[in-house]
Amino acid sequence: MSDTQEHREEPDLPYDVFAKACPSRCTLENVTGRWGALTLGALHEGSLRFNELRRRVDGVSEKMLSQTLHALERDGLVHREAQPTNPPRVDYELTPVGREVAARLLELIHCVEGRMDDVLAARTAYDAHRA
Amino acid sequence: MSDTQEHREEPDLPYDVFAKACPSRCTLENVTGRWGALTLGALHEGSLRFNELRRRVDGVSEKMLSQTLHALERDGLVHREAQPTNPPRVDYELTPVGREVAARLLELIHCVEGRMDDVLAARTAYDAHRA
DNA sequence: CTGTATCCTTCTTGATACTG
């Protein structure tokens, strides 16, 4: 009865994505964004080079991949390892925190993939009910 | 050796978010999008009315909440229950599939919230290294 | 209360070209 908010099971956590100004919401967006989620998912299988990532994350442009990797590196989820060779070789891999986040993300991804038949059926029904 | 792609642990799944044209990528975006993730997270705690949701998902506009709810309903993740009273009362709740997805989503959210101290420290270090 | 419709601004994204 000390708290006016009864929503959370863990009301003592200092960060709350449901609050507009909380930095955790920003990080969640980096993680779940269109390219962030796929990039983390791809890297969970092992370290990859820039163009390997580009091929794995089908449809991403150089610009967006670069931007996404910078954001994830800044948040300490991805580590960038550049070797001063010629031609240059740069490997990207998950940090320990990145691995934890990516593991949860992959569970979500696999859950969605595994339920797509239901989702597609629901869409068909929804669209039919409107026509 | 029947498959040229060695990335997935479950190569037989018919849906793959890493493929550009796969409908699962679209659904994943509805689920992990800026407002979709928070809406599903909020509804995991129980059914909510439109304006209750609006207050819980801090910062969302009427328009975006409406749009988000329609997309989630179409994908069969959210059920809309309208009561023909006056004033109108509409409750939104997760479907069984929606609950499964939201559960994974909340694990991800809690993971991110729980690691924010590391994330913020990484950001500070990253930014300092650039100044 | 529960939305829809419209306008208008901002942010995101993709294409292209270029550098080390």
Added chain:
DNA sequence: CAGTATCAAGAAGGATACAG
């Protein structure tokens, strides 16, 4: 190979007004 810079198009989002 591994990016960065620039620009134009489009999507996303917010504010406001209005309807059932």
